Each structure stands twice: as structure tokens, then as C-alpha cells.
Amino acid sequence: MAAVLRRGVKLISSGSSQLLSGGCKHGRTSTLCISSSRPSSSKINVELDSSTGIAVMRFQNPLVNSLNLDFLTEICISLEKLELDKSCRGVILTSAQPKIFSAGLDILEMYGKNPEHYAAFWKSVQEIWLKLYGYSKITIAAINGSSPAGGCLIALTADYRIMADNPRYTIGLNETQLGIVAPFWFKDTMLNTVGHRTAELSLQFGLMYTPSDALKINLVDLVVPEEQVLSTATETMTKFLAIPGHAREISKSMMRKPVVDRLLSCRDADIKNFVSFISKDSIQKSLGQYLSMLKQKKS
Numbered sequence: 134m135a136a137v138l139r140r141g142v143k144l145i146s147s148g149s150s151q152l153l154s155g156g157c158k159h160g161r162t163s164t165l166c167i168s169s170s171r172p173s174s175s176k177i178n179v180e181l182d183s184s185t186g187i188a189v190m191r192f193q194n195p196l197v198n199s200l201n202l203d204f205l206t207e208i209c210i211s212l213e214k215l216e217l218d219k220s221c222r223g224v225i226l227t228s229a230q231p232k233i234f235s236a237g238l239d240i241l242e243m244y245g246k247n248p249e250h251y252a253a254f255w256k257s258v259q260e261i262w263l264k265l266y267g268y269s270k271i272t273i274a275a276i277n278g279s280s281p282a283g284g285c286l287i288a289l290t291a292d293y294r295i296m297a298d299n300p301r302y303t304i305g306l307n308e309t310q311l312g313i314v315a316p317f318w319f320k321d322t323m324l325n326t327v328g329h330r331t332a333e334l335s336l337q338f339g340l341m342y343t344p345s346d347a348l349k350i351n352l353v354d355l356v357v358p359e360e361q362v363l364s365t366a367t368e369t370m371t372k373f374l375a376i377p378g379h380a381r382e383i384s385k386s387m388m389r390k391p392v393v394d395r396l397l398s399c400r401d402a403d404i405k406n407f408v409s410f411i412s413k414d415s416i417q418k419s420l421g422q423y424l425s426m427l428k429q430k431k432s
């Protein structure tokens with residue numbers, strides 16, 4: 134860590150991860166998120182440009198950014214710190230893993246574990262959604278790879294979605310394909326983005342969309358060549374930043390608060406429902422088959 138802690142670098146957080154902030158070239162301040170004990174094990178990387186107020190959060194949980202308990206917790210802590218940091222005005226969410234934005238919830242967290250584990254895991258899924266969907270600052274998803282189910286949900290919580298123009302990448306809520314059901318708050322997030330009829334078909338069939346099809350149904354807002362995803366996200370962020378902050382923030386909250394409040398009013402019941410659903414033999418069997426299918430696909 135000594136190599137990173139050069140002159141002018143300031144430790145600005147604590148907890149399971151640390152944020153290091155320090156002056157670097159061009160008078161900008163960069164913020165790097167590293168794990169407190171083993172820097173190389175950090176699952177996200179955050180760079181905050183204090184001259185623009187734009188933070189780029191890169192997911193780097195090999196192989197496919199699947200959302201397990203630790204990863205979700207780390208993302209949540211970093212988002213919280215950025216939300217409290219006055220020098221940060223907006224966050225771009227993107228992936229450091231090739232070809233994948235996020236593979237969604239880690240299926241291994243929902244398979245063959247005990248009810249206590251399922252409850253803790255689901256609470257962390259609720260937590261990340263509540264944090265992101267109710268986030269006061271601007272968020273833009275720079276979707277540089279495939280984004281099924283929980284990965285799509287993360288993208289859907291953003292204020293704007295820009296996807297790489299690569300027909301091999303797909304995005305959507307494919308839960309029914311796994312024999313599981315997206316909960317009401319996944320459904321509402323989708324519904325608020327693409328409208329009722331499209332969400333209904335999309336959820337029932339568990340549809341995955343190529344970037345151009347995702348654009349047609351407004352699941353993403355823009356499709357650009359892969360190498361331009363991040364620069365376009367930065368340009369778009371600048372447009373958002375030109376709007377008076379309090380007015381934008383209140384407008385965002387007005388659109389989203391009813392859905393956020395709905396989950397807040399029944400978090401424990403939602404966890405109970407998840408635990409009972411996921412513990413069913415039939416559901417465990419479906420997940421086991423899906424995992425085997427993923428492994429077989431390779432051979």
C-alpha cells in the first residue's frame with residue numbers, strides 16, 4: 134500500500150474498504166477504493182475527478198461481476214461514501230471485466246445454503262436497490278457488456294443507460310428462464326422504464342435484448358460504439374450537471390419515492406417471502422439445473 138500512499142494522498146474512509154484521496158497530475162484529485170486488508174482483493178475501483186465531480190465506479194469481481202454478499206456490501210459502502218462526499222456530483226457505473234457488465238445475482242448465494250444465509254443475502258440485495266434507486270446524486274450506467282437479471286436491475290436504477298453496440302451483449306430480466314420470479318420492486322423498476330405492456334412480456338418470457346432491441350423499448354437510452362461508452366457517459370453526466378441540482382434531485386425523488394417507500398414498508402415480509410420461495414425443493418432443483426447448464430455450455 135506504501136506505493137499508493139504518496140504525498141498528498143488522504144485516507145477518507147473506514148469500514149470494510151478504504152477510500153484514498155490524493156492530488157495527482159493536472160491538479161485533479163483521484164479517489165481509489167481499496168480493501169483495507171488486501172488491496173488487490175477489492176471488488177470495485179472508484180476514481181473521483183474532483184475538477185468535474187464525476188466518479189467512475191468500476192466493478193471488478195472476477196469472472197463475471199456476479200453479485201454476491203461481499204460485493205454488494207462493498208458497492209453499497211462506496212456509494213454511501215460518495216453520496217456523503219460533497220466533491221462528488223455524479224457516479225458512472227461500469228465494469229472492469231471484459232464483455233460483462235454484471236452476471237446478476239450470484240446464483241451460488243441462493244443455492245444449497247441455509248435460511249439465515251438467504252435472509253442476509255436478500256437484505257443486501259434490497260440494500261443496494263434502495264441505495265441506488267433512491268440515490269440523491271446522478272447515476273449513469275455505462276453498460277460495457279452483458280447484463281442479465283440483477284445486472285440489468287443495477288443498470289435500471291441509473292438515471293441514464295448507455296450500452297456498447299455489440300450484438301453479443303444482452304440485457305434484460307431473465308429470471309423466469311431460471312424458474313424464479315423477479316420480486317415486485319424489480320418489476321416496478323422495469324415497469325417505470327419501459328412501460329406496462331413491454332414489462333409484462335419481458336418479465337413473463339424472461340427476455341434478453343441486444344443493444345439495438347433494448348434501445349427500441351427504451352430499456353437503454355443510447356447505444357454507442359464500445360470504445361465510446363465511457364466518454365459518452367461523461368458527456369451525458371455533464372449535461373445532467375448543468376441542471377440546478379436541487380430541482381433535478383426533487384424531480385428524481387418524486388418519480389421514484391412511491392416505489393422505494395413500497396419496499397421500505399415491507400422489507401421483512403419481502404425477506405421472509407424470498408427465503409421461503411428460494412428454499413423450496415422445486416426452486417433449488419431449477420437453480421441446480423441452471424448452474425449445470427452454465428457449466429455444460431463451456432464444454
Ligand SMILES: CCCCCCC/C=C/C(=O)SCCNC(=O)CCNC(=O)[C@H](O)C(C)(C)COP(=O)(O)OP(=O)(O)OC[C@H]1O[C@@H](n2cnc3c(N)ncnc32)[C@H](O)[C@@H]1OP(=O)(O)O
Nearest residue numbers: 199236237238239240241279281282283313314407410427
Ligand atoms: C421471491 C423470490 C425472488 C427471487 C428473485 C431472484 C432474482 C434473481 C436475480 C438474478 O440476478 S439471478 C442470476 C441471473 N443471471 C444469469 O442468468 C446469468 C447467467 N450467466 C450467463 O449467462 C453467462 O455466464 C454470462 C454472464 C453471459 C457470461 O458468459 P461467459 O461465457 O463469458 O462466462 P461463463 O463461462 O458462462 O461464466 C463464467 C463462470 O461464471 C459462472 N457464473 C455465471 N453467471 C453466474 C451467476 N449469476 N452466479 C454465479 N455464477 C455465475 C459460470 O457458471 C462460470 O463458472 P465456472 O464454470 O467458471 O465455475
